[in-house]
Amino acid sequence: MQESMLSVENLTVRYGAVEAVSSVTLSVDRGEIVAVLGPNGAGKTTVLNTIIGLVRPAGGTIHFKGEDITGVETELIVRGGLGLVPERRRIFKNLSVRENLRLGAAARGGKSGFEDDLAELLQLFPILAERMEQLAGFLSGGEAQQLAIARAVIGAPELLLLDEPSLGLAPKLVEGLFGLISELRDRGLSIMLVEQNAYQALNIADRAYVLRTGRIEAACSADDLRDEQELMRAYLGLRGAYAGAEEVASAVPAGAPPA
Secondary structure (H helix, E strand, C coil), rough: CCCCCCEEEEEEEEEEEEEEEEEEEEEECCCEEEEEEEECCHHHHHHHHHHHHCCCCCCEEEEECCCCCCCCHHHHHHHCCEECCCCCCCCCCCCCHHHHHHHHHHHCCCCCCCCHHHHHHHHCHHHHHHCCCCEHHHHHHHHHHHHHHHHHHCCCCEEEEEEECCCCCCCHHHHHHHHHHHHHHHHEEEEEEHHHCCHHCCCCCCCCEEECCCEECCCCCCCHHHCCCCHHHHHHHCCCCCHHHHHHHHHCCCCCCCC
């Protein structure tokens, strides 16, 4: 049986006396898109931040490519092949698009091929090629999200963690964004996607976990979750697979507060 690229076992995270994440177990196999869904406050962002080393767990283990990275410094985790696109993008607004990408490339460590990767990347993000010398603070919301993703991808990760990539984007931009995420998977990236737009996430994901009050409430294929109307209604507040696409996609507002 193939070993998972990312394996999280019994992860527990506490903020003081509050247990934000309780005994969460999940995995991502090579070449997969795995969606982590759930309402605000479910602990989704905490799980990502703990995987990448920004938060230290109170219990449990995290293995990446077979190595234990529990509690390892974020810089070492990133250099080892994990990338994060954080919630609300966090690009450097006073730097140009090119300078933001240069900073992302620092995660490559000794990995060669930067110029080739940059040329290929700009084919995937053509708008950034037109904005290379522009200050990032003047980008539109959709352009800024593309830069945040490109900055992570240029670091040559093997697994990309995406935290609420559609947050705050106009509905007409969201479909294109999810098409871009699918394209990244087709180009060899494995992806863990935290997203409140359940309809769009399940359309591109292979598997899904539903997180609620810090616990895994469901783990199944994306198709099964989309077809399981009771789960969709109980845990995601949606009417189910037979609701219209626009109705389901709008069940969680694009600008909802963070998890």
